[in-house]
Amino acid sequence: MSAVVSPIREPLIIGHKDYHQITEDICAPTEKTPSLMWVIAFSISASLLAFYVFCVGWTIWVGIGSWDLNRTINWGWDITNFVWWVGIGHAGTLISAILLLFRQKWRTGVNRAAEAMTIFAVMCAGQFPLIHMGRLWLGFFIFPYPNTRGPLWVNFNSPLLWDVFAISTYFTVSLLFWYTGLVPDLATVRDRAKGLRRKLYDMASFSWNGSAKHWQRWESLSLILAGLATPLVLSVHTIVSFDFATSVIPGWHTTIFPPYFVAGAIFSGFAMVQTLMLIARKVLNLEEYITIEHIDVMNKVILLTGSIVGVAYLTELFIAWYSGYIYEQFAFYNRVMGPYWWSYLGMMSCNVISPQIFWSRKIRRSIWWTFFMSIFINIGMWFERFVIIATTLARDYLPSSWSYYSPTWVEIGLFAGTLGLFFTLFLIFTRLAPVVAIAEVKSILKGYGDQYTGENANQHH
Amino acid sequence: MNQFSFESKQKSVLIGGMILGLICLAATWWVGDDGHHTRFWSNFLHNSVFFTGIAFLALFINTAFTTALAGWHVVFKRVFEAYSLFLIPGLVLMLVIIAGIWGHFHHLYHWADPQALLPNEEGYIDEILTGKSGFLNKYWYTFGTLIIVGMWIFFALRLRRFSVEEDKSGTTDYAHYKKTRLWSAIFLPLAGFSSAAIVWQWVMSTDSHWYSTLFAWYTTISWFVAAFASIILLMIYLKSKGYYENVTDEHMHDLGKYLFAFSIFWTYLWFSQYMLIWYSNNGEETIYFHLRRQNYPVLFYGNLVLNFLVPFFVLMRNDTKRKFGTLALVAILTLIGHWIDFFLMLKPGIRETAMHGHGEHTFALGYSFPGVLEFGILVGFASGFLYFVFSKLSQASLVPENDPYLGESLHHHV
Numbered sequence: 001m002s003a004v005v006s007p008i009r010e011p012l013i014i015g016h017k018d019y020h021q022i023t024e025d026i027c028a029p030t031e032k033t034p035s036l037m038w039v040i041a042f043s044i045s046a047s048l049l050a051f052y053v054f055c056v057g058w059t060i061w062v063g064i065g066s067w068d069l070n071r072t073i074n075w076g077w078d079i080t081n082f083v084w085w086v087g088i089g090h091a092g093t094l095i096s097a098i099l100l101l102f103r104q105k106w107r108t109g110v111n112r113a114a115e116a117m118t119i120f121a122v123m124c125a126g127q128f129p130l131i132h133m134g135r136l137w138l139g140f141f142i143f144p145y146p147n148t149r150g151p152l153w154v155n156f157n158s159p160l161l162w163d164v165f166a167i168s169t170y171f172t173v174s175l176l177f178w179y180t181g182l183v184p185d186l187a188t189v190r191d192r193a194k195g196l197r198r199k200l201y202d203m204a205s206f207s208w209n210g211s212a213k214h215w216q217r218w219e220s221l222s223l224i225l226a227g228l229a230t231p232l233v234l235s236v237h238t239i240v241s242f243d244f245a246t247s248v249i250p251g252w253h254t255t256i257f258p259p260y261f262v263a264g265a266i267f268s269g270f271a272m273v274q275t276l277m278l279i280a281r282k283v284l285n286l287e288e289y290i291t292i293e294h295i296d297v298m299n300k301v302i303l304l305t306g307s308i309v310g311v312a313y314l315t316e317l318f319i320a321w322y323s324g325y326i327y328e329q330f331a332f333y334n335r336v337m338g339p340y341w342w343s344y345l346g347m348m349s350c351n352v353i354s355p356q357i358f359w360s361r362k363i364r365r366s367i368w369w370t371f372f373m374s375i376f377i378n379i380g381m382w383f384e385r386f387v388i389i390a391t392t393l394a395r396d397y398l399p400s401s402w403s404y405y406s407p408t409w410v411e412i413g414l415f416a417g418t419l420g421l422f423f424t425l426f427l428i429f430t431r432l433a434p435v436v437a438i439a440e441v442k443s444i445l446k447g448y449g450d451q452y453t454g455e456n457a458n459q460h461h
Numbered sequence: 462m463n464q465f466s467f468e469s470k471q472k473s474v475l476i477g478g479m480i481l482g483l484i485c486l487a488a489t490w491w492v493g494d495d496g497h498h499t500r501f502w503s504n505f506l507h508n509s510v511f512f513t514g515i516a517f518l519a520l521f522i523n524t525a526f527t528t529a530l531a532g533w534h535v536v537f538k539r540v541f542e543a544y545s546l547f548l549i550p551g552l553v554l555m556l557v558i559i560a561g562i563w564g565h566f567h568h569l570y571h572w573a574d575p576q577a578l579l580p581n582e583e584g585y586i587d588e589i590l591t592g593k594s595g596f597l598n599k600y601w602y603t604f605g606t607l608i609i610v611g612m613w614i615f616f617a618l619r620l621r622r623f624s625v626e627e628d629k630s631g632t633t634d635y636a637h638y639k640k641t642r643l644w645s646a647i648f649l650p651l652a653g654f655s656s657a658a659i660v661w662q663w664v665m666s667t668d669s670h671w672y673s674t675l676f677a678w679y680t681t682i683s684w685f686v687a688a689f690a691s692i693i694l695l696m697i698y699l700k701s702k703g704y705y706e707n708v709t710d711e712h713m714h715d716l717g718k719y720l721f722a723f724s725i726f727w728t729y730l731w732f733s734q735y736m737l738i739w740y741s742n743n744g745e746e747t748i749y750f751h752l753r754r755q756n757y758p759v760l761f762y763g764n765l766v767l768n769f770l771v772p773f774f775v776l777m778r779n780d781t782k783r784k785f786g787t788l789a790l791v792a793i794l795t796l797i798g799h800w801i802d803f804f805l806m807l808k809p810g811i812r813e814t815a816m817h818g819h820g821e822h823t824f825a826l827g828y829s830f831p832g833v834l835e836f837g838i839l840v841g842f843a844s845g846f847l848y849f850v851f852s853k854l855s856q857a858s859l860v861p862e863n864d865p866y867l868g869e870s871l872h873h874h875v
Contacts, residue, residue: 003872004872006866006869007868008635008865008866238729246736247741255674255675256674258675258730258733259730259733304649311654311657312674314654315657319673324592324593324670359646
């Protein structure tokens with residue numbers, strides 16, 4: 001069945017591929033010895049990861065006192081990093097679940113890697129609440145179960161506990177979704193492998209044999225997981241926003257937080273997808289599957305969500321004035337003009353102003369501009385969380401306890417270290433599994449391959 | 462049948478509906494009058510805001526679909542265009558409200574009362590309203606409405622013109638389509654900012670002390686769902702008259718999905734706003750929901766039943782989105798549901814203003830629940846809206862012949 005495709009659609013697979021060529025191209029990175037670039041990148045990432053382990057050890061040994069938190073600013077880089085990573089972990093499931101419902105065909109080129117990135121980002125996010133506990137070995141206190149600790153019981157009224165449920169559910173469903181999608185592709189790798197490698201991939205793919213029954217079950221499982229994942233994409237960052245918005249702290253307590261956090265999360269998630277994809281498509285020779293068109297479309301998503309975030313920033317500012325509530329007004333005055341003015345400026349310029357250059361098609365389709373902007377947005381979204389958390393806490397109701405906070409080397413090390421964890425996992429992933437969903441890309445070939453649509457299409461098709 | 466003909470029978474039915482609405486509206490001038498004709502004016506505002514918002518959202522949806530390179534809806538995109546042109550009569554309706562502010566004919570907005578900023582009998586000044594008076598004043602209301610709705614009308618007319626011209630002189634380089642795409646993209650951010658400003662003025666300022674940052678988005682999504690519900694009903698009607706044979710149950714299924722998904726999204730926003738205000742228990746904020754939950758419980762809970770439970774449980778199944786009877790039933794209920802949502806946003810605050818804060822919100826038709834007259838007025842406004850939409854539909858072919866995505870739309874398969 002060849003779909004009717006509008007003559008003005010851009011092709012999503014270029015190079016006149018046939019089914020076999022797709023298998024060859026996408027499986028290749030898992031079958032060759034790693035390139036020098038990969039080895040260098042892996043060494044740097046793994047070193048950062050080792051430094052992370054050291055910093056975690058230091059934090060636990062010395063205690064939270066090794067951070068610069070104090071009684072005024074009791075959340076700093078730790079929770080900033082946590083929210084930043086959770087936000088990044090939104091793009092993958094958005095692409096695979098919500099864009100599936102919207103029938104966006106371009107998702108097939110990037111969904112696999114974006115989902116993997118999601119899972120790794122959520123793993124990084126999960127580190128911070130745990131380390132922040134100080135006594136890591138008591139981490140199991142967060143689980144609600146009958147215990148012998150007397151009246152010590154989790155507080156079901158606390159959004160921090162809801163976070164535990166929200167993020168662990170999101171992680172579980174995202175992982176299942178990702179792995180389900182991987183099963184047929186792992187079988188494809190297995191079919192080309194020999195010996196022990198073949199056995200391992202056979203196990204990993206649950207001895208998938210490609211029968212109609214297998215595909216049918218796979219399809220219905222994917223649909224159920226997509227249905228479950230869709231509300232989860234919204235719920236996770238909604239609940240993260242509740243951590244702040246349920247309080248009565250000016251600057252935190254505002255009703256726009258839930259949808260605005262979700263939009264910001266998608267924004268930062270796509271920025272990270274761009275950062276990774278631009279490198280991966282080059283290093284793994286996948287430029288014909290993750291095309292300039294894909295980059296263009298994702299830049300449009302970035303422009304859209306960046307502008308939504310911009311509307312939210314201005315709404316907050318306006319309503320702070322409109323409310324007539326002096327503490328709210330001060331909180332926002334302090335954000336813009338206070339001691340942390342530089343972080344507000346960083347947030348505004350990276351998140352709202354600079355993405356507007358993506359109105360130009362030429363810039364959207366430029367690899368260098370995209371890469372530069374994706375880094376810029378990653379920084380901007382980190383600043384956004386820093387503005388919300390540290391700036392707000394630094395100036396509380398009691399001027400006598402006002403304070404200024406700057407991170408210690410341990411806190412910086414923990415942040416840099418999670419980048420190491422993230423990239424180490426991602427680099428391993430590129431070696432083990434097909435980075436592009438083979439079966440899904442094949443499903444759109446007839447219709448969106450460049451022999452079927454676009455300038456170079458063969459007219460007789 | 463690619464040309465809609467506005468039959469004289471339809472015209473007379475719709476004119477009859479408009480006359481009925483006019484009679485009901487006139488009756489509310491006297492029935493239960495409180496000296497300010499509050500029931501009359503609040504009904505006028507309620508329906509004007511509701512239908513103008515639907516027209517705006519139709520324009521927004523059309524431009525969003527264009528920008529997202531959606532193809533499936535193209536076969537019936539003329540319906541969105543016809544809807545969006547209702548912004549012109551919508552602006553006229555809002556001008557009546559504006560005239561009322563300048564002439565002090567009504568008492569809908571507390572901030573519009575010249576006494577509101579003066580010291581009261583005990584010498585107290587309303588500091589909150591004084592602080593807001595830089596925004597809540599008749600100049601902003603007037604020029605904000607004129608400029609913003611005027612800007613929306615500019616885009617609606619322009620996009621309509623490109624679309625109709627494409628029928629006559631469309632070429633294979635799709636020059637018209639490219640212009641449509643450009644102007645659609647420009648419209649979206651402008652719409653994003655301006656719609657919030659409009660909602661603050663038209664709707665949120667009826668509770669003139671209260672504020673919520675989420676309110677503008679919540680209100681806009683309420684319009685969004687109402688727009689989809691009414692488009693579903695109109696498509697089913699047009700199909701029953703033999704038009705749009707090429708709009709199949711595949712297209713209706715997708716419209717149903719939008720109704721389903723955005724009903725859930727509306728609920729998400731409802732919950733986010735309510736939960737955060739309830740949880741932090743801050744008097745300045747809770748007053749809004751306290752007033753409504755205590756004194757308007759039928760509407761308060763009914764709102765959630767009609768706009769969440771009904772579409773959620775009925776449209777969850779695949780097949781109910783493809784059965785026109787079920788789909789129409791849900792569309793009617795959610796359309797009325799969102800009309801009631803606006804009723805609940807506007808009426809309690811307006812009533813409080815009219816009572817000058819010295820009265821009980823006892824049960825009264827027209828406030829606690831829409832009375833027969835209110836439903837009659839709804840019929841009147843809906844008839845006027847449809848009359849306008851039908852006359853616009855009859856002025857161009859129903860299917861945009863030269864749209865580059867028409868082929869995808871005609872072969873749409875879920």
